Amino acid sequence: MRFSASLPLAAIALATLITLAPISSAPQVPKVAATPPMGWNSWNYFAGKVTDKDIRDSADQIVASGMRDAGYIYVNIDDTWEGERDTSGVLHTNSKFPDMKALADYVHSKGLKLGIYSSPGPKTCAGYEGSLGHEEQDAQLYASWGIDYLKYDLCSFIPAVMEKQAPNDKAAQMRLMVAAYDKMGKALKATGRPIVYSFCQYGWDNVWEWAPGIGGNLWRTTGDIQARWQSIYDILSQQKGLASYAGPGHWNDPDMLEVGNGKLSLAENRTHFSMWAMLAAPLLAGNDLPNMKPEVKAILTNRDVIAINQDPLGHQARYIYSGGQVEVWTRDLKGGAKAIAIVNVGSDVYSTHPFHLDLAQLGLHSTQHAKDLWTGKAIDLTNNMLIELPSHDILLLRIANPR
Ligand code: GLA
Secondary structure: OHHHHHHHHHHHHHHHHHHHOOOOOOOOOOOOOOOOOEEEEOHHHHHHHOOHHHHHHHHHHHHHOOHHHHOOOEEEOOOOOEEEEOOOOOEEEOOOOOOHHHHHHHHHHOOOEEEEEEOOOOEOOOOOEOOOOOHHHHHHHHHHHOOOEEEEEOOOHHHHHHHHHOOOOHHHHHHHHHHHHHHHHHHHHHOOOOOEEEEEOOOOOOHHHHOHHHOOOEEEOOOOOOOOHHHHHHHHHOOOOOHHHOEOOEEEEOOOOOOOOOOOOHHHHHHHHHHHHHOOOOEEEOOOHHHOOHHHHHHHOOHHHHHHHOOOOOOOOEEEEEEOOEEEEEEEOHHHOEEEEEEEOOOOOOOEEEEEOOHHHHOOOOOEEEEEOOOOOEEEEOOOOEEEEEOOOEEEEEEOOOO
């Protein structure tokens, strides 16, 4: 009797729900990382030396250089900010970061967001305090400071938990790793604060397959980048085949930018930036911003290249073919447009390497009107045309109406 009486009520409730449900079946725009996160991270230049002052100076410079207005919003503190836990388990900053809340307020006052770093293990990679056993407490602490982004770096979790609890059992070790990332994901979610969640576990266990399911907004696909062409090229090569895993809210992360660092040539800086844009990679600059050279600033703030990276469809570039030592990658953009990257990846610095463009391989048929995104000039692409590029240089093109 009770059962049958409740049926009409359920039917009414259902009908109401159906009437109120949004008619559009358009995919929801994610709360964070709808396009690849853009910003700056302290590690590639400052590493363990970073201080509160460096973060403030960098935030100032992001604004002064025009980077903020070009889309660089996250200012991320990497490893070595951590101090000790008190008797209640609350983590404190070390003397390099006297007041994290004040720092967050400062960064926010500039129209920027603040990111931080931790590990699921007992220690971070640099040997500072990790979050093991304190996940909820740390997530709450980050939220209370006003943190907007967390990079969570596997490191000591490997020996301290995976190898200890599941010796010689790779599958069980991987389950422990996934559970650790899931745990922090839930803890971040429970804070109610929108916090970008960045996995740093070097691509283990095909992270791209499971990270989005447990709240990962981006995940490193490889080991650490270095400011050398070979490192950049090796990482680029490892992105082949990962395009289908990227999309709004969840991105492959080929590691932070080295643009402006080390001895990279101008061509290498340009190619590195262009290809990370093509890959829908997070664009986290990692250079010394207060001493940035004008040509480096020009690369990092090229609006046309950033627009490729931030295209709302979020389609990561695919490798199409190579001719000799020239590789061709393409990416579909909103409104039917297409981006094409033609890169001379060869290591012979002094010679040029003739390459003839095969339009059919790109699914294109007649002459294409394109824009060269580094010179800003119009260029007509014809089949079999000769393209000569110096070593490690790139031709980055946008075709508004491919035919
Ligand atoms: C690892 C990460 C780097 C950086 C350092 C910090 O090596 O992959 O990006 O965060 O740790 O210790």
